[in-house]
Amino acid sequence: MPSIVPGFEYDIFISYRQNDNKYDQWVSDFVHNLSLELVATLKDRLTIYFDENPEDGIKETYNVDKSVSAKLNALIFIPIISNTYCDTTSFAWRQEFLPFKNMNKGSDIGIEVTLPNGNIASRILPMRIHEIDLEDVKLLENELSGTLRSIDFIYKSAGVNRSLRQKDDNLADNQNGTIYRNQINKAANAVKEIILGIKKARAAAALGAPSFSANLADLSTARISASLPENIKYAIVKNNGPTVFLAWTSFELKAKREEMSIILQKAGFNVVPGIDCPSDEGTFQQKTQEALSKAQCSLHILGNEFGRRFEASEEISFPRFQFEEAKKRSGDSSEEFQTIVWFAPEGGTEVKSSQSTFINYIRNNITRNMIFSNSSGPMQLVDDMRAMMLKKETTELDTKDTDIFFIFNQQDEVDAQIITDLIGGSYPIETMNIMPDGEDEYRELSRQQIRRSKLAVVYFRYAADWALPFIKQMWKQVGGASSPTPIMLVGEDDPKTNAARTFKAPKVVSSIVSKQEVPEEVKRVYIKVIEP
Amino acid sequence: MLDEIKICPYTGLRPFTEEESIYFKGRDEHIDQATRQLEKNKFIMLTGASGDGKSSLVYAGIIPNAKAGFLKASFSNWSVVDFRPERNPLQNLSRTLANQLGVKAETVQTELNYGFSALIDIYKASPLYYDVRSPEWLNATDKEKNEKRRKASNLIILADQFEEFFTNPENFQKGVPSQEAMSVTNLLLETARIALEENLPIYVIITMRSDYIGQCAAFRGLPEYIGFS
Numbered sequence: 001m002p003s004i005v006p007g008f009e010y011d012i013f014i015s016y017r018q019n020d021n022k023y024d025q026w027v028s029d030f031v032h033n034l035s036l037e038l039v040a041t042l043k044d045r046l047t048i049y050f051d052e053n054p055e056d057g058i059k060e061t062y063n064v065d066k067s068v069s070a071k072l073n074a075l076i077f078i079p080i081i082s083n084t085y086c087d088t089t090s091f092a093w094r095q096e097f098l099p100f101k102n103m104n105k106g107s108d109i110g111i112e113v114t115l116p117n118g119n120i121a122s123r124i125l126p127m128r129i130h131e132i133d134l135e136d137v138k139l140l141e142n143e144l145s146g147t148l149r150s151i152d153f154i155y156k157s158a159g160v161n162r163s164l165r166q167k168d169d170n171l172a173d174n175q176n177g178t179i180y181r182n183q184i185n186k187a188a189n190a191v192k193e194i195i196l197g198i199k200k201a202r203a204a205a206a207l208g209a210p211s212f213s214a215n216l217a218d219l220s221t222a223r224i225s226a227s228l229p230e231n232i233k234y235a236i237v238k239n240n241g242p243t244v245f246l247a248w249t250s251f252e253l254k255a256k257r258e259e260m261s262i263i264l265q266k267a268g269f270n271v272v273p274g275i276d277c278p279s280d281e282g283t284f285q286q287k288t289q290e291a292l293s294k295a296q297c298s299l300h301i302l303g304n305e306f307g308r309r310f311e312a313s314e315e316i317s318f319p320r321f322q323f324e325e326a327k328k329r330s331g332d333s334s335e336e337f338q339t340i341v342w343f344a345p346e347g348g349t350e351v352k353s354s355q356s357t358f359i360n361y362i363r364n365n366i367t368r369n370m371i372f373s374n375s376s377g378p379m380q381l382v383d384d385m386r387a388m389m390l391k392k393e394t395t396e397l398d399t400k401d402t403d404i405f406f407i408f409n410q411q412d413e414v415d416a417q418i419i420t421d422l423i424g425g426s427y428p429i430e431t432m433n434i435m436p437d438g439e440d441e442y443r444e445l446s447r448q449q450i451r452r453s454k455l456a457v458v459y460f461r462y463a464a465d466w467a468l469p470f471i472k473q474m475w476k477q478v479g480g481a482s483s484p485t486p487i488m489l490v491g492e493d494d495p496k497t498n499a500a501r502t503f504k505a506p507k508v509v510s511s512i513v514s515k516q517e518v519p520e521e522v523k524r525v526y527i528k529v530i531e532p
Numbered sequence: 533m534l535d536e537i538k539i540c541p542y543t544g545l546r547p548f549t550e551e552e553s554i555y556f557k558g559r560d561e562h563i564d565q566a567t568r569q570l571e572k573n574k575f576i577m578l579t580g581a582s583g584d585g586k587s588s589l590v591y592a593g594i595i596p597n598a599k600a601g602f603l604k605a606s607f608s609n610w611s612v613v614d615f616r617p618e619r620n621p622l623q624n625l626s627r628t629l630a631n632q633l634g635v636k637a638e639t640v641q642t643e644l645n646y647g648f649s650a651l652i653d654i655y656k657a658s659p660l661y662y663d664v665r666s667p668e669w670l671n672a673t674d675k676e677k678n679e680k681r682r683k684a685s686n687l688i689i690l691a692d693q694f695e696e697f698f699t700n701p702e703n704f705q706k707g708v709p710s711q712e713a714m715s716v717t718n719l720l721l722e723t724a725r726i727a728l729e730e731n732l733p734i735y736v737i738i739t740m741r742s743d744y745i746g747q748c749a750a751f752r753g754l755p756e757y758i759g760f761s
Contacts, residue, residue: 380584387561409601411608411682434601436608436686443602462682465609469599 004044005198009073011046012191015096016080017087020129021052026163027080028052030127030153030184033166037188042195049074072100076194078187081128081150082163086136100124101143113197119274121194126150127187129163137279149276151187152178152254178255186258241268242389245295247322248277248284250307256344257301260378264299267382269389277318281310288322297338297389298326299381304345306354320358330369331482338388340371342381368479397445403427404526405453407446407470409463410435415492415515416459422519427526434466447477450485455526459518461492464501471503481506486529490518550591559585563593567603570594570735575724577694577758579742586739587692594737595688606733607684611660614690619702621716625691632687633658647715651689651723655734660685686733691720694740698747709750717751724757 021027077100128150153164273291307317329337375381408416450456460467502510615624626641703713727734
């Protein structure tokens with residue numbers, strides 16, 4: 001039976017070292033299980049080329065040009081990456097891996113295909129069964145144009161580095177936390193995505209749009225032709241959500257990151273980067289910046305481990321580098337880039353001291369557009385992210401540039417009037433009286449006016465029970481420590497219970513003074529803060 | 533003067549408290565939805581899986597939002613009567629309500645035993661409430677009115693972890709609620725109903741694990757209110 005795509009011999013070609021199948025027939029089991037999973041995943045029946053018997057199929061002495069060109073003419077090439085696969089003298093490397101890559105590099109489909117979700121994937125889909133040497137990773141990345149995206153079947157515990165088996169799913173000490181059944185499912189899903197990507201590319205080519213990308217942001221609905229296949233129209237609508245930079249994690253969280261990626265996509269997000277973490281530091285930095293530039297927010301999953309460190313600096317790990325890059329964008333006042341940190345340590349395992357230091361650093365530097373989440377699970381987190389990212393555009397309310405924005409509660413309006421009259425003689429001032437049943441959208445109005453003021457003042461005498469919650473909510477709304485406008489909480493010392501009503505936080509000044517001193521105290525703070 | 537304060541926003545796995553509301557972020561849309569719901573219906577039931585942040589949403593979101601003046605109500609101040617049913621729901625409700633009103637818990641419990649409008653009546657008779665149509669208010673001086681305004685307070689009744697009505701045998705046995713459980717549920721629903729009818733500043737919030745929604749049918753009127761909210 002030929003491939004489901006005309007012009008191809010097989011749908012999948014399995015490339016492996018025979019030694020990796022000798023001990024427990026791991027490769028044979030994998031192919032068997034994958035084929036069963038594919039039947040349940042794809043409507044099409046796929047053909048797999050797998051040379052189980054070393055005496056059959058392609059042999060060392062065969063004329064490679066003749067035999068390989070026929071058998072390697074497959075849609076997807078699956079190399080089983082083991083301790084010995086990346087041996088440049090081996091048959092699998094010389095006669096299968098390199099020829100497949102070279103044969104397809106200049107073909108009409110190419111090595112990389114655009115998936116239905118808009119991500120790019122290679123038709124070389126590695127399954128990794130051992131933690132391989134860094135040199136081997138670099139060799140693979142070099143051949144795969146600097147990227148390695150693998151589905152891992154690795155069982156790792158103290159002193160153990162072997163392939164993950166089906167029966168290991170019942171064991172609890174696999175440090176990678178991967179489950180064989182799930183990895184098989186991931187492999188089948190990846191195959192499905194690539195097949196759909198190839199089919200879509202073929203369909204688009206037939207329609208005269210060879211470089212069609214389903215998630216181009218500027219693709220207007222007017223360009224959707226009624227004659228386009230249904231699946232293409234669906235893809236345009238479905239994948240128009242925000243793009244998330246899902247930061248690469250330390251190794252022990254790799255499976256959690258993959259799970260998060262799937263959930264994000266199911267929730268309508270585009271996820272970048274769509275490749276495995278590059279091992280080369282320069283490539284890693286470049287890919288991080290490239291992916292971040294495409295995103296509207298970033299998500300950083302942090303666990304017990306600090307992660308791989310840069311050779312030149314022990315203080316900077318790969319996860320920390322990504323966080324710092326995202327933080328820069330969140331700190332840019334001209335952008336609304338959200339940085340979300342999800343701290344999800346494994347219970348019962350100690351958080352490494354360098355990681356604790358990093359976590360504390362993040363906690364103490366929460367600024368505008370940054371969120372530190374303790375969500376109990378990925379679905380809740382993604383739900384929150386979606387609510388946050390898809391929030392409605394706010395309308396511009398009637399605000400104006402001013403020196404002082406003075407806010408008080410209706411309970412204190414008589415006293416506030418006297419104070420604002422005194423301050424208003426020296427500085428331009430805007431006032432707002434919060435009435436319990438007022439019509440105004442106080443939160444949004446306050447947020448917008450505070451941003452246009454040099455100093456915001458929250459004043460109270462009798463309304464202390466309102467003033468403290470109000471300033472806390474507004475401090476959060478305007479960006480907390482990164483707020484461009486400082487906020488002053490000033491209360492009168494009568495009633496005496498006000499003495500304890502203060503709020504300490506970055507960019508906040510808190511004072512309790514007598515009624516007569518309030519105007520002068522406001523002016524003093526204004527001068528000190530604005531004209532230091 | 534500024535930027536000297538170090539903060540630590542991480543609470544671990546326990547819910548965020550009202551004091552920690554400044555670190556509770558990312559749920560503004562949910563808070564706004566719940567606030568609008570309360571303004572409109574005076575009642576909301578928040579359901580969800582265990583640990584998905586229902587209590588945090590109330591304590592660090594809805595309540596601070598209301599106290600900041602972002603939930604439109606009659607008065608500037610807010611009193612929160614929050615209780616968990618545990619094994620003595622009526623006693624727990626009475627204790628926290630009495631605490632807010634500054635009266636004896638036994639007195640409140642005796643009144644609440646009557647059910648229906650009992651909670652509303654207690655509130656109306658307390659310094660937390662004044663009626664602008666009453667002769668007492670109309671005849672008061674400005675000073676007296678200001679005094680009343682300062683004492684007046686909207687009321688939030690929060691029944692947190694409502695599933696305890698089903699998980700404790702004292703409250704629920706063989707599919708049947710105890711008399712005490714019925715009384716408290718009746719009080720919550722009637723309070724919300726009358727508050728809506730008379731436009732009183734009382735708001736009822738219930739949080740419950742979604743696993744128990746099916747069992748709410750054991751309480752008269754409750755399923756309708758779940759649909760209502």
